[in-house]
């Protein structure tokens with residue numbers, strides 16, 4: 001079965017009942033009462049229908065075991081919290097598009113005659129995704145910045161981190177102007193085709209036309225990876241309309257430099273193997289990839305929406321006034337660091353606080369800068385602008 005797809009098929013389990021000790025009041029926790037759980041598992045059941053094999057579907061017995069363990073297990077105050085815990089456990093099975101959980105508390109302490117009280121929640125599975133952004137026509141910085149914002153605003157999409165911009169020599173295609181490239185990592189409830197459609201809509205809004213293969217473009221948004229490579233939610237596709245993982249990404253320095261900046265611990269599939277993006281990058285020629293201009297507002301954290309009073313190096317650098325001009329005397333240049341890794345965290349923003357990495361992680365991840373470069377550049381929180389992931 002595929003773990004994404006239309007919410008067309010469902011397995012429904014109702015009336016799962018048992019004694020639990022959930023409730024706000026002490027007497028509820030001490031005495032216990034009956035709770036009843038209904039669960040709807042949304043999944044694509046076509047494969048199981050065709051194969052008649054339990055391995056191709058979700059075993060409802062396992063789902064019932066998980067729910068009963070929560071129902072009879074440690075006490076929650078709220079039935080909302082019990083429902084959340086059940087949904088989380090069931091979604092972790094990794095085979096579902098979504099799950100609906102209803103928790104009934106028919107003997108709740110309500111001072112009136114009543115039939116039942118319940119909560120119902122729907123939780124969808126999300127998958128990590130990676131998008132590469134490129135532009136070499138028009139106001140490149142403005143277009144890329146707008147694309148990031150539009151993706152942030154897209155329903156079912158959460159942007160976790162955005163790389164800094166790099167300026168890059170065109171790879172392939174006719175003679176054309178240099179590109180600005182960036183990468184973005186996030187989580188989505190959308191299926192891969194729906195996510196690609198959202199990317200295409202954003203491209204179209206920015207006047208993207210497809211005249212020449214690998215020709216100049218106002219905006220290019222490529223879906224590089226969907227799901228965790230080697231994990232149960234990894235999506236591979238040989239459909240020409242959506243190839244996953246993107247077949248050329250692991251050969252493109254402009255993709256891997258920016259991707260490893262956005263997520264220094266990122267991993268990528270290369271044939272049968274899954275390797276660190278930084279490790280893969282070490283094998284590539286990076287001469288065509290240079291530091292780019294800052295994002296509007298000063299750093300990539302702003303582009304990611306994490307815009308708390310950027311005290312990052314680029315934010316304070318007056319030499320970056322021309323947004324479309326690569327920094328000449330910025331910290332990257334001063335540090336002699338050809339990478340984009342590093343100084344885009346706002347020191348004062350707790351949401352940016354060193355999620356992935358201290359400076360050393362960049363270096364340990366095989367990045368081109370030694371950790372000392374970041375430190376020498378006065379970087380307050382190298383690698384920290386990766387949001388809540």
Ligand SMILES: Nc1ncnc2c1ncn2[C@@H]1O[C@H](COP(=O)(O)OP(=O)(O)OP(=O)(O)O)[C@@H](O)[C@H]1O
Nearest residue numbers: 210214220221222223224240241242243244246248
């Ligand atoms: N992973 C993918 N991400 C984006 N588009 C894809 C992907 N796989 C296949 N495509 C298809 O490729 C077609 C051409 O896309 P596009 O014009 O953006 O290619 P490109 O960016 O010029 O080249 P490249 O794919 O080498 O980066 C699109 O119609 C799209 O449906």
Ligand SMILES: Nc1nc2c(c(=O)[nH]1)N=C(CO)CN2
Nearest residue numbers: 134168169170171179214254
């Ligand atoms: N430097 C650079 N070269 C490219 C790019 C790009 O984004 N940057 N995109 C291409 C097709 O997607 C082809 N070549």
